[in-house]
Amino acid sequence: MIVLHGLEGNAERAYMRGMCQALNHRDWDVVCYNFQGCSGESNLLARAYHSGETDDLETVIQHVTHQRPDHDLALIDFSLGGNIVRFLFFLTFLDQAS
Numbered sequence: 001m002i003v004l005h006g007l008e009g010n011a012e013r014a015y016m017r018g019m020c021q022a023l024n025h026r027d028w029d030v031v032c033y034n035f036q037g038c039s040g041e042s043n044l045l046a047r048a049y050h051s052g053e054t055d056d057l058e059t060v061i062q063h064v065t066h067q068r069p070d071h072d073l074a075l076i077d078f079s080l081g082g083n084i085v086r087f088l089f090f091l092t093f094l095d096q097a098s
Contacts, residue, residue, distance in 0.1 A: 001028045001074050002064060004057070004081025010038045019076060029068065033060055035080070054088040 001023055005016050011032035020030045036056060037043045065073055077085045 001076065002031045002033055002057075002060060004033050004075065004077040004084065005035070005038065006079030006081060008038075009078065009080075010034050010040065012040075015078065023076075029071065031060065031064055033057065033081075035084075052087060054084060054091060057084060057088060 003011075003016060003019055003023075005011060005013060009016065011017075011020075011034050016032055020032050023030045036045065036053070037048070061073065075085050
């Protein structure tokens with residue numbers, strides 16, 4: 001399970017911690033994903049984050065599916081996270097259609 005925060009949020013927000021705790025209590029392995037510039041650490045990349053950027057999330061998805069190939073993958077998103085997930089799946093659909 002990958003959980004994505006909302007606009008101006010991060011993995012430390014109460015709603016994120018509560019969701020991850022609830023999922024852990026139900027035996028889900030959980031990754032709380034921070035968008036670039038939202039974790040409180042400096043962005044060391046040459047590019048800044050923007051709401052259409054999906055490369056980082058794709059990398060996290062690939063890592064999780066590689067680490068746990070026998071597990072189902074699900075994403076829970078709030079606000080901005082939902083827009084990113086929707087956009088990522090739209091791009092994936094376009095790639096598969098061409």
